[in-house]
Amino acid sequence: MIRLDDVTFSYKSGAAVFERFSWQAATGDAWAVIGPSGCGKTTLLYLISGLYQPLAGTIAVAGERVPRKDRGRTGLILQDYGLLPWATVQGNVELGLRIRQFYGLSDMNHAASARVAFWLDRLGICGLRDKYPAQISGGQRQRAAIARTLVVQPDVLLMDEPFSSLDALTREDLQNVVLELQAEMGITTVVVTHNIEEAVLLGRRILVLGQPPIREPQVVDNPCADLTLFRDAPEFYNQCTELRGRLAR
Amino acid sequence: MKGRQVLLTVVVLLVLWEVVARLWGVSVLPPASKVLLVFFAELPGPLGRHLLASTGRTLVSIALAVTLATPLGLALGQSESLSRLLSPLIYIVYPIPKIVFLPIVLLFLGIGDVSKIFLITLILWFQVLVVVRDEASAIRPEMIHSVRSLGGGRRALFLFVYLPACLPAVLTAIRVSIGTAIAVLFFAESFATTSGLGYYIIVDTWGRLDYAAMYAGVVAMSLLGVVLFFTVDGLERRLCPWK
Secondary structure, X not given: OEEEEEEEEEOOOOOEEEEEEEEEEOOOOEEEEEOOOOOOHHHXXXXXXXXXXOOXXXXXXXXXXXXXXXXXXXXXEOOOOOOOOXXXXXXXXXXXXXXXXXXXXXXXXXXXXXXXXXXXXXXXXXXXXXXXXXXXXXXXXXXXXHHHHHHOOOOEEEEEOOOOOOOHHHHHHHHHHHHHHHHHHOOEEEEEEXXXXXXXXXXOEEEEOOOOOEOOOEEEEOHHHHOOOHHHOHHHHXXXXXXXHHHHO | OOHHHHHHHHHHXXXXXXXXXXXXXXXOOOOHHHHHHHHHHHXXXXXHHHHHHHHHHHHHHHHHHHHHHHHHHHHHHHOHHHHHHHHHHHHHHOOOOHHHHHHHHHHHHOOOHHHHHHHHHHHHHHHHHHHHHHHHHHOOHHHHHHHHHOOOOHHHHHHHXXXXXXXXXXXXXXXXXXXXXXXXXXXXXXXXXXXXXXXXXXXXXXXXXXXXXXXXXXXXXXXXXXXXXXXXXXXXXXXXXXX
C-alpha cells in the first residue's frame, strides 16, 4: 500500500534526514512512528502525502507514484488540526469536496452531502456544524479534522501527532475513535507520535526512527494491539517497557 | 456600535452645535438647524451633485486600490524572494505622506478625475498592500499543508485560504484609511476643479461667504466619511462572521 524505495531527502539548509531509506506498509496495516524530536517523523508523513518531494528514490501509495493525481486520497491529519478559522465545522468538513468541485473533479451532489452528514454524525460533531473552530474545544476541532479527511474517502490515513495538544481524557477518547475507525474501515493508518503509550496503543507495527540520517527502518511488532481492552492489559505495559528500552538505546 | 448609540451621539453633537452657535451669535458659525435646512434644500441640487462626484472618486479609488494591491500583497506574502526584492522600496515609500505628490500628480495627470483618483488610490494601495502582505506571510504553514493534502493547488489555496485570510485585514485597512483618503480628496478638490465637495466648500461657498452652505458641505463630507466607515464595518461583520 505504502512503499518507499531508496528515498533520500534533506531540507535546503541541512543534512540528509533520510538516506536511501526503504520501508513499506501493507494495506490495512496500523503503523505508529516514534522517535526523538527532529528525527524526521513529520517529514516522513509529508513525503508520503506528496507535500515534500524526495531528492532521490520513489514513493508509491496504492501502486500510484506520489504525488498522486488525487492527493486527497492520502488523508493527512495534523497536530494543530489545520482547520480554516473562517469556515464553520461543516464548511471545514466539506473542504476537500469543495476543492474537488473547484477543479471540476466531482460535484457537491447528494451522495457527497450525505457523506458529510454521515461523518459529522459518526464523529459526534453534528450539533457543532454551524460553529467556527474558535468556538469549539481542541478535541472537537480534531474530530472535525478527522471528519474532513474521511469525507474524501482516503485509502491511507496519516496522522501527525494528532492528539498531542489535547488533555488526557480527550486524547484517550480520540485514540478510541481511531481504533474504532481502523477496525470498521480497515484503512491503512500511520500515526506519528512522541508518546510511547500512544504508539503501542495505535500501532500494530511500530517504526522507530533514530537520529538522522535514517537509512534502515527499525520495526517493532506489536501483535497484542488487536486485543480488546488492550489499554488495560499487562501486554500493553510490557510492550511500552520494551519500546522505551528500544528508544533509550 | 449600535444604531441607537450612533443616533444619540449625532443628536447630542447637533444640540451642542445649536446651543454654542446661538449663544455665540456670530455669522461664521450658523446654528445647526439653519445648516440642516440648507443641507436638505441643496441636496437635490448642487450639493448632491458635488457629493456624488466625491463619493464616486472615493469608491473608484477604493476598488482600484483593493484590486491592484491584493494580488501583489499575496504574491509578496507567499514569495520570500519577491518580498526581499520589493520590501526595501515599500519600506521607504510607505511612510511618505502621499499628499506631497499632489503637484506632481496634477502635472502628469491633469486636473480631472484621474489625478484625484490616482492620489487616493495610492494612499489606500499602500495600506492594503502592507496588510495583505503581512497577513499572507503570517498564515500558518499547517493550514496550507492541510489544504494541499486535500488536493488544493495554487488556485484553490488562493480561493480557500489566502483570500479569506486577508479579507478582514483588507477591510480594516480601508476603514482606517478612509479618513485620510477623504482628507486628501478634500484638499485635491479644493483647487483646479469645478466638482466635488472640496470645490463646493472652499471655492464655491467659502468664496461667496455663504457660511450656512459651507457648513452644509462640511456635513456632507463628514457624512461621506461616516457612511463609508460604517459600510465597511458592516461588510466586515457580514463577510467575516468568524471574527
